[in-house]
Amino acid sequence: MVMAVGSPKVAVAVFIVKENKLLIGKRQACVAHSYFSVPSGHLEFGESFEECATREVKEETGLDIMKIKILKVTNNLFRDDEENLASHYVVILVRAVLVDPNQIPQNLEPQKCDGWEWYDWENLPNPLVPQFKSAIKQGFNPFQDNFKEY
Template sequence: MENNNNNGDPTPVPRVAVVVFLLKGRSVLLGRRRSSVGNATFALPGGHLEFGESFEECAAREVKEETGLVIGSSKFLTVTNNVMLEQPKKCHYVTIFMRAMVGVDAVEEQVPQNLEPTKCDGWEWYEWDHLPHPLFGPLEKMVKGGFDPFSP
């Protein structure tokens, strides 16, 4: 049974997102979002956790679907609870942050491709100490809070 609010719209429910700090040296891969949530902000690759999927499987799948990059193992870093009421489309995400390296086992360097141009303007590597602005809300909170994805 679907919950409805007073307007007859379905009540938003929390969703689970898995996003990946894809690291190369002291750089991180970011793309500019094209979405009703966080439009024109820079975000990590990632997406919705599918039924029965592990965080690691979701991280590898989403990075491959969005960038064409193949990652090896990924590591759980942290989880955040993000209620975004100020967005045009109100939403609530429990966000799983993972870390993966690129090019560790690769014979040749992989180059990120924009495989979802309706959702992203493209992928670029940014030095951690010189991130672009504006950052997507959940990522911005972590950066302002001093989070360091390069820490062991």
Template sequence: MNGGGAVERSPTVAVAVFILKGSAVLLGRRLSPIGKDTFALPGGRLEFGESLEECAKREVKEETGLEVKNIEVVKVVNDVVRDGPNPSHFVTILVRAELVESDQVPATLEPDKCEGWDWFPWDQLPQPLFRPLESLVHSGFSPFSSPSL
């Protein structure tokens, strides 16, 4: 607590991974309470002392079983939600990655958090999208373009 009695909060840093295959991107349907039934990228929270590349590789492996390489930061998003019962502040580092082996097939390794993974053409994304991803898409961002930090 600070002097005013308010709970001090710190931003959470997350890494979300665009895994590209041709003109498609890998998305999974979320089952967790935040964003339930929306489609989202693989990813998660950065652990203490971990590099962005290590986090991206770990999260993708834990969630999909896929191995990725050539990880490149393509966008940083600062998302603050002040209203509601659980205010939050996420700084999400969006990275683009390639499959180590192009014939890898994603597996659903966290069935309590994700219903399943599939490839979707960027111009035919499923609905509804996870709110941060939807905002990014509506801004005109494309993971197939050069980085726009």
């Protein structure tokens, strides 16, 4: 029997675009260890999605972002069959650009990420975190406005 781990959590994933490239790092955290992902993190109490995106990017990379736009919302259920646990994440996918395009990303959380690199949209690293890979298979493209009204 799989046991649920708490209430659903909300996270914001930030697709920083520069020309035809995205800023992506290889995760070292316990969730999705060794998978590639964009800067992301949990929404804190009282925070807007834009505030969360700005804070997480600054904490992880030292970069300043602007022009933050919500592109897609995903609903993700994860199972850890080894420990019989399940978690539920709602992930807000946003696009942003650098305040200063000459800024260089820093790895400010080396315990959580191997470092940040710019990857061409047509040549993304593998493996991507499952929710990012799934969104791409469904037509998500951070260089286009993807958000659909329901």
